[in-house]
Amino acid sequence: MTTSDHSGMTLLDFVRYEQRLTGTKIGCREGDCAACTVLVGELKNNTIEYLSITSCISPLGNAHGKHIVTVEGTNLKNKLTTAQEAMKANYATQCGFCTPGFVVSLTGFALSNSEKNYSNALDAISGNICRCTGYKAIEKAVHQVVEKLEHQENQSFNWLIENGFIPEYFKDIPKRLKALKAKDINQPKGKYVSGGTDLYVQQADNLIDSAVHLIAEKDYLKGISIENGICTIGTNSTVSDLWNHTELNAILPNLKKHLKLVSSEQIRNMASFGGNLVNASPIGDMTIFFLALNSDITIINEDNKERTIALKDFYKGYKTYDLKDQELLKNISFKLPTKASYFNFEKVCKRTHLDIASVNSAIHISIENNIISEAHVSIGGVAAIPKYLHKTSTFLKGKPLTSETILEANDILQHEISPISDVRGSSDYKRLLGRQLFFAHFTELFPKTFTLNDFVQHA
Ligand SMILES: Cc1cc2nc3c(=O)[nH]c(=O)nc-3n(C[C@H](O)[C@H](O)[C@H](O)COP(=O)(O)OP(=O)(O)OC[C@H]3O[C@@H](n4cnc5c(N)ncnc54)[C@H](O)[C@@H]3O)c2cc1C
Ligand code: FES
Ligand code: FES
Numbered sequence: 001m002t003t004s005d006h007s008g009m010t011l012l013d014f015v016r017y018e019q020r021l022t023g024t025k026i027g028c029r030e031g032d033c034a035a036c037t038v039l040v041g042e043l044k045n046n047t048i049e050y051l052s053i054t055s056c057i058s059p060l061g062n063a064h065g066k067h068i069v070t071v072e073g074t075n076l077k078n079k080l081t082t083a084q085e086a087m088k089a090n091y092a093t094q095c096g097f098c099t100p101g102f103v104v105s106l107t108g109f110a111l112s113n114s115e116k117n118y119s120n121a122l123d124a125i126s127g128n129i130c131r132c133t134g135y136k137a138i139e140k141a142v143h144q145v146v147e148k149l150e151h152q153e154n155q156s157f158n159w160l161i162e163n164g165f166i167p168e169y170f171k172d173i174p175k176r177l178k179a180l181k182a183k184d185i186n187q188p189k190g191k192y193v194s195g196g197t198d199l200y201v202q203q204a205d206n207l208i209d210s211a212v213h214l215i216a217e218k219d220y221l222k223g224i225s226i227e228n229g230i231c232t233i234g235t236n237s238t239v240s241d242l243w244n245h246t247e248l249n250a251i252l253p254n255l256k257k258h259l260k261l262v263s264s265e266q267i268r269n270m271a272s273f274g275g276n277l278v279n280a281s282p283i284g285d286m287t288i289f290f291l292a293l294n295s296d297i298t299i300i301n302e303d304n305k306e307r308t309i310a311l312k313d314f315y316k317g318y319k320t321y322d323l324k325d326q327e328l329l330k331n332i333s334f335k336l337p338t339k340a341s342y343f344n345f346e347k348v349c350k351r352t353h354l355d356i357a358s359v360n361s362a363i364h365i366s367i368e369n370n371i372i373s374e375a376h377v378s379i380g381g382v383a384a385i386p387k388y389l390h391k392t393s394t395f396l397k398g399k400p401l402t403s404e405t406i407l408e409a410n411d412i413l414q415h416e417i418s419p420i421s422d423v424r425g426s427s428d429y430k431r432l433l434g435r436q437l438f439f440a441h442f443t444e445l446f447p448k449t450f451t452l453n454d455f456v457q458h459a
Contacts, residue, residue: 007061007185008193008212010200011053012036014060015070023071023100027129029056030201032354034127034266037101039108041067043177051240051269052108054127057200058270059193059207061214064185067173071100074107074166082164083107086144094132101128102138105266106145110165113244116149118142126353127264187213192328194236195270197263198279220300221274221330224248232333235274239286243268251336258345261285264354274329277311280319282387283357283380287311289345291378291388292362293334299323300330312388341366341374342445346437350424357381358424359433363441365396372396372405377441381424382417382434389416403454406442410435410459435459 005014012029015021015038027033036056040063041048048067074081080088083106093099102125109116109124121142130138152159160166190211193199199207215221221236224245231248242248243259252258262268262285276286277297295311301324311332314321323329337343345362349355359381366374375396377389392413399405419430439455 003060005060006208007059007064007214008207008210009060010056010204010208011038011058011060011063011068012055013208014063015055015068021070021072024055025097025100026056027097029204031057031127031197031263031267033098033129034101034105034125034264035098035129037104037108037128037266039067039069039073039104039111040269041069041173041177043174046174046178048174048177049113050108050111052105052124052266053270054266057196057204059196059200059212059214061185061212062196062216064217065177065180067177069104069107071104074104076164076167079164081107081166082148083110083141083145085164086141087138090137090140090144092133092137092141098128098130098132102130102141106142107165110145110149110155110160116146116152116155118146121146123260123265125265126260127266185214189213189326194272194275195238197267197271198275198281215274215328216272221328226336229336229338230333231336232331233273234331235277235329236272238273239263239268239271240265252343254344258289261345261347261352267354273332277314277329277332278321278323280315280321280385281356281380282318282383282385283360284386285345285347285357285360285380287386288360288362288378288380290332290334291386292343292345292364292376293337294364294376295332295334297332298330299327301328302326306330312390315385318384337364338366340368344441344444346440346444348433348437356424359419359430359437361434361437361441363438363445365441365445367401370401372399372401377413377438379413379417379434379437382419382430384418387417389413391416401446401449403450403458406439406450407455407458410438410455413438 015024025035027035031054036054037052038055039050041050083103087093105125105128109121114120157171188211190213192215193212194216222234224233239262249255273286276284296308297311298306298308300306343364347357347360349357361379364376375393377393380386392409395412396409419427421427442450443452
């Protein structure tokens with residue numbers, strides 16, 4: 001279909017108010033409840049990949065050339081789908097407001113490439129909130145869906161159709177998308193929008209009417225490559241792109257565990273690294289991640305001129321950074337951890353999932369003969385900017401890996417940070433968290449050498 005609607009309006013408003021598909025619900029309009037979940041299908045190398053997103057914070061223009069599936073689009077003619085039936089059979093719906101969101105997320109899980117186990121199915125609904133059921137009945141419904149999927153090695157469209165997960169018409173979608181000659185949409189000068197997950201929370205009303213320049217589909221901002229020990233990540237890559245990257249998961253074995261702490265699956269599917277870095281939140285998780293990897297960023301201007309700077313030099317003050325008007329972040333690059341180096345990320349927030357950090361921290365440390373040959377430590381939530389700890393990192397270099405070194409480094413860390421009291425905790429609490437997360441890096445990375453008591457007793 002085509003539309004002349006403004007590309008900055010939200011996909012949710014288009015679906016409900018223009019298409020009158022009211023199964024997609026409006027809850028928070030901030031990406032926090034997933035009542036508005038839809039699937040986005042995109043052709044990639046001749047196959048179609050479906051991802052779940054929260055439509056309330058996604059610009060309509062990002063749907064260009066894609067297959068958008070609302071809950072109505074999952075319906076079968078004369079019976080419930082497998083996901084709908086599982087919700088019904090397990091009494092997983094009460095007022096029903098959240099139910100379409102859960103059904104769409106579970107259908108997205110069935111369509112996804114992820115291994116079909118219970119834990120991954122829970123990830124798929126990690127953004128969906130229900131006020132009524134207490135979740136136990138929903139968990140049972142999830143089990144029922146997983147039972148149907150888990151022993152089937154290849155869930156082709158045909159198999160999913162035969163087993164009532166999706167309607168018949170899905171078979172034709174790849175052909176229909178291939179045939180679609182999507183014209184470029186008019187891209188006026190205006191606010192750059194990638195996934196929209198920050199912007200549409202902060203200023204949705206402005207964006208709906210004003211000029212937006214959608215960058216999510218710009219090819220030169222996409223892709224993850226690894227060459228000669230250097231990883232380069234296009235800034236349009238999303239947290240899910242990193243999550244699904246086989247080679248990086250092998251190099252960073254705890255990658256998924258770390259990324260699970262970042263928002264929800266729906267948000268991870270949209271959240272770009274460019275957006276995370278330029279949002280400049282002092283607690284941006286991916287910013288803290290890339291700071292500890294001692295990353296460089298490449299910036300490109302309108303004349304295609306590029307410049308590269310260290311990420312740690314990018315931030316100048318609260319929400320201010322070294323980026324001129326009409327400049328874009330192009331990519332992020334960093335030296336990959338080696339066999340002699342270790343990476344860790346820690347985050348504390350009021351609830352484990354779908355919450356922003358009170359304090360977060362990351363470390364990349366190299367050890368040779370029990371001597372720290374290189375160290376990069378970053379911390380968020382304790383200063384006006386996402387902070388690379390220059391002095392702490394320099395101090396660690398060349399020191400033996402002992403509890404004395406770590407205790408001394410913590411004293412330096414405490415002088416480098418300047419937390420303020422706010423809704424996420426008092427300044428003293430954040431100092432304590434800064435200390436505990438710093439110690440946690442070492443107990444996580446070297447569990448045979450250190451316990452938390454080694455540090456806490458002497459701190
Ligand atoms: C429910 C919810 C939960 C969240 N949870 C977390 C969390 O746990 N951890 C976390 O860190 N964040 C979280 N976020 C914040 C957000 O998802 C991330 O910061 C995300 O990475 C932003 O990316 P985006 O593509 O959506 O940015 P957008 O909203 O599209 O853009 C954000 C800013 O970056 C600019 N921009 C984007 N790309 C570029 C580029 N290439 N060059 C120059 N400027 C650019 C835009 O102009 C804008 O100013 C959450 C958000 C929501 C709604
Ligand atoms: S309405 Fe709550 S996430 Fe969209
Ligand atoms: S059934 Fe009421 S919100 Fe989930």
